[in-house]
Amino acid sequence: MGKPEEKMKAILRRLENSDVPDVFYKNFEVVEKLKFPGLQLVSRFFWVLLACVIACSVLSKLFISGGRSCIIDMPEDGSKIFREPEFCEICENVTQVDKISNVSAEDFNKNYVKTAKPVVVTDGALKWPALKTFNFEFFKKLFKSVDINRGERKNCQFFPYKTEFKSLREVFDMTPERAQLKPGEKSWYVGWSNCNDNAGNILKGHYEKPYFLSNISENIALSWIFMGGPGRGAHMHVDNVHYPSWQAQLSGKKMWKLAPPPECYYRCKELEVLVEPGEIIVLDTNRWYHETSVLLGDVSITIGAEFD
Structure with missing residues (x-):
């Protein structure tokens, strides 16, 4: 399959250092088949990125008018990271x-x-x-x-x-x-x-x-x-x-x-x-x-x- 699989693997490799119970991710078929050792849920990187996106949204509403761009740019692949799982x-x-x-x-x-x-x-x-x-x-x-x-x-x-x-x-x-x-x-x-x-x-x-x-x-x-x-x-x-x-x-x-x-x-x-x-x-x-x-x-x- 190539890149879609590689991107999924890259996301899963970052799912570390979290206290979220395993049940929230181990039942997904794709996770079972990719079999990453030591897999936990959301990494620090993920939460930092999420915080940046939220901050961007809040700051833009507080300080920006006239339809100008956000103070903090959304990372190029940010929308893909936060997209909902597809049926x-x-x-x-x-x-x-x-x-x-x-x-x-x-x-x-x-x-x-x-x-x-x-x-x-x-x-x-x-x-x-x-x-x-x-x-x-x-x-x-x-x-x-x-x-x-x-x-x-x-x-x-x-x-x-x-x-x-x-x-x-x-x-x-x-x-x-x-x-x-x-x-x-x-x-x-x-x-x-x-x-x-x-x-x-x-x-x-x-x-x-x-x-x-x-x-x-x-x-x-x-x-x-x-x-x-x-x-x-x-x-x-x-x-x-x-x-x-x-x-x-x-x-x-x-x-x-x-x-x-x-x-x-x-x-x-x-x-x-x-x-x-x-x-x-x-x-x-x-x-x-x-x-x-x-x-x-x-x-x-x-x-x-x-x-x-």
């Missing part, structure tokens, strides 16, 4: 990622949204103009003409992954040869959330809410864009967002590897699925661990959003 029903007996088409909103909601089962809708974006219009030059022209961070929304983010870029502006300043993945040029892969309303309105002129989402589903306004060349995209991780999400593949091909939560390691399987242009993958990234790899060929471009 393994979401992944038990799931042996593959279904590929479906021409599905009704009612069936989609019943079979995939409610069950949190990952799925790829093969005709999800086939009719979108974005399949032909979205490319590096399109985004470069669009985002160089607007204030990328207009409004300073709380969740406006840029992910450089393993590149040297520190901002989206630096991405669009790369040479044309590198942008086009010419032979000998260094590969690149980045992601960002669009925080500019004007840019968002232009983007939405090229795509629409996926047809298989019900009319009562709200497509969260903040859109995500991921773009880059062959190689590893996002590392294996789980998100800390509010809702499930969809991601439409508009150019290039991307391999997704999915893993169940660590506590379900012995009851569920790791999955893989290839997503091609015109297809949309739908996944609850808060519950399924996931990583991506871009295959050789065209620049991979995807756009997505959360939905409620």
